[in-house]
Amino acid sequence: MYRVLAIVSVLFIAGCSALPEQGNAKVVTEPTKQANSRPELPLVEPAQPSQARQAEAAQLSQLLENGELTDEQRKIALYRRGVVFDALGLPSLASLDMNRVLEIDPAMAEAWHYLGVFYMQHGNYNSAYEAFDSVIELQPNHDYVYLNRGLASYYDEQYELALNDFADYYFQEPSDPYRIAWYYFAAYELDAGRAEEQLRQQLEGVPADTWGGLVVRFLADKASAQELIQEAFSDINSHEDLVSRLCEAYFYLGKKAAMTGDTETALNFFKLTLMTNVYPFIEYRVARSELYKLRATLTD
Structure with missing residues (x-):
């Protein structure tokens, strides 16, 4: 049994630190410009499924089949495999594993969070709200729950609720350009003029020489589409x-x-x-x- 526990621990640590392979694809250094100065949209090869993650999913599946795991070990292995499935673009398999995790431990906030994201992506907003509310009840300081509950409300066209959650998320780190962007998107649906004014004010706290900083400068009409593609x-x-x-x-x-x-x-x-x-x-x-x-x- 100690050997099994050690394998689970090693797989969990290795999985968290693994990076996708770079493959053999060449890196394009800059986009092509058209004569009218508008950048030609660059078409590059899509990201390839990580071989390391595929191998990890196979190892975890093998481990789960041997029947020697305790409930705690099975929970960890199922959760990690669900994370890997999600990163490989297999959300239905990930959600199955997260549901199995919750059968073992209904108080695991991260499993509820993954399910909430899954439901949000598939337009099942009521289930998403229930999942995210469970996360908040179990772990009120969760790093991303307000962002993702805000996304569920935003695409459910509940813009005031979305703005409240995006505001909570924004004020945790006001210099984060992506928090600013989502706050802006929800505010724009309620009052476009005020949202644009707030965006210009919030930009003052964002470094202009970063990729994220350029993204929000583009949204605020302080940078062009060509600059965004070029950068x-x-x-x-x-x-x-x-x-x-x-x-x-x-x-x-x-x-x-x-x-x-x-x-x-x-x-x-x-x-x-x-x-x-x-x-x-x-x-x-x-x-x-x-x-x-x-x-x-x-x-x-």
């Missing part, structure tokens, strides 16, 4: 870094286009976001919700 290619060390940057760039270009009424352009940007396959990023997780929202607008 996505700067100081990149791997193909994975580049695809991750482009996942964010495409998404925020799409949000900006949608907010200015350019629905067709926004649809294309959100499709490009999904084509990156950067499964763990918020931008990837909600890009499909943005597509559904825009298509409903076109139908109306």
Whole structure:
């Protein structure tokens, strides 16, 4: 039994520290510019499933099949495999493992949180609210629960509730550009003019020479789409870094286009976001919700 426990511990630690492989894809150094100075949208190979994570999922599955685990060990192995499945873009398998974790330990806040994200991504907002409320009850200081409950409210078009949660998340770290961005998106739905004024004020606390800083400067019309795409290619060390940057760039270009009424352009940007396959990023997780929202607008 000690041997089994040791294996679970080693797998859990190794999994938390493992990085995706860089593969053989070449890193593109800069996008092509068209004659009209608008950057040509760069199309790069999507992120590839991590071989290390696939191997870890296989090892954990083998471990879970041997039947020698205690409930605590099984809970840890199931939770870790669920995390790996989620990172590999297999959310249904991840949710099955998280439900099995909760059968063993209904008080595990992280499993509730993963289920809440799963429900939010699939438009099951009532179940998402219940899951996130369970997280808050069990772990009120959870790092991301207010962000993700805010996302559920935002895509459920409960904008005041979303703004309240995004505000709680924002005030935990007011210099974080991504917290500012989501606060702005919810505020914009309630009062566009006031939201834009607040965004300009909040920008003052964000370093302008960072990638995230450029994202919110773009949202505030302080930087162009060309600058955003160009910067996505700067100081990149791997193909994975580049695809991750482009996942964010495409998404925020799409949000900006949608907010200015350019629905067709926004649809294309959100499709490009999904084509990156950067499964763990918020931008990837909600890009499909943005597509559904825009298509409903076109139908109306």
